[in-house]
Amino acid sequence: MLGRWLFITMGSVWFLASSAVGGELTFTKDVAPILYNHCTSCHRPNEVGPFNLITYADAKRRGRQLVEVTTRRVMPPWKPVKGHGQFLYDRSLSEEQIAIIQKWYEAGMPEGDAKDLPPLPKFTDGWHLGPPGLILKVEKPFRIPAEGDDLYVHFVLPTGLTKDQPFRAVQVLPSNKRVAHHAVPMLDVHKGKAYELARKDGYYIRFDPGFLPRGFLPGYAPGMMTHELPEDQPGVLPQGMDVVLQMHYHPTGKEEWDQPQIGIYFADKPPKRNPSVILLANNEIDIPPGERHYKRTDQFQLPVDYEIRSIFAHMHMIGKQVRVWAELPDKTKRSLLYIDDWDYRWQDTYVYAKPLVLPRGTIIKAEFIWDNSENHPRNPYSPPRRIRWGERSTDEMSGIIIGGMTVKPNDEGWHWLAVLGHYFDIERKANAAKSKWKDN
């Protein structure tokens, strides 16, 4: 009697469990759609992923690893913690998708019916949105040695534009995606200064660009698609300002060459409001070896009403966490970004799903945490060494760039003045700190 009852109960539990996930999970029906939408943008030939994740054999060979990296949320790389800002183009998997991969693995990785297999998404290896209106190309291929530190190189690209040019999209296209870890195109506010500096070194500037970037164009990070800007809010490439393309290269173990290009897609109409940025940073960085929780902060008070559209965070190898939030005049707090497991290899400009308007008087705060102990998996030194502010990837930096615009067009000047003032403040404090280091 008891046996029969148990049998029935177990039977119905089994039935419930299997019906909840829709029968047997197979590669073709359940797993391939997840890989195609979330993994193959990088895990295909000539992309950054170290192997392909396209066929059943690809997935089966790495079954256990797929479970590991997805449950630990290492892959797909997506750094912002949920609930701290809602972003477009979120690459992360849902709990349900993670469970599907796990259950499929536990069921022995069945392949399933070939006719269930969805078509492989169409990827374009070149220009994502067709031929751009203007292509800026670095004049010569740049050599990345097989071994050594990461390289930060600035290529200066005059645009030749004779009037301000609105654009709807920008794509940075490295010629070698195995070695290009990310790209940040900037605009030189001192027309021609970066160009002069670059001529001294040949055709590029190493490390510190030595100029104040006026603005930023959308950059490149592995697996990133090219996004069109909203029609009423295109970007603007000001005439006479050079584009300075910062490339971050990560040696691959063999000599590599890269000759990146920037494609600009023009827009028909100028923006209703000009874009402007907010910069937050703290360069008073001097981290003793072994220090597990080294903290630096910065804050900026909005002089005028401001609308936030995007956020970009920057630290180097021993970064651990970064948090950005806004404290409104009515004392409410809004979390803008939280990354609890910093990885300098995955830096992206995160675009908010909805613009966020913050009233004048709001204080935007940033907190950066570093871990200079043996515990940090990417600590460049073993045993750990004292690490200070600097441009090399083995030095440290901090930075937040918020993209957006003032709510009233007339406020742009005030906003820009405050941003400049804040920038000089950051520099002044850093210089004071550096002079103290020399005394040590």
Ligand code: HEC
């Ligand atoms: C944006 C590009 C990108 C996407 C999207 C991506 N990967 Fe990766 N993946 C990489 C790179 C690059 C590496 C090499 C390790 C590294 O640099 O972190 C990697 C490494 C891995 C590894 C090896 C991990 C290790 O510890 O050696 C696995 C397994 C993996 N990815 C699975 C996946 C799966 C599964 C997905 C989708 C759910 C995915 N990846 C999506 C870029 C990507």
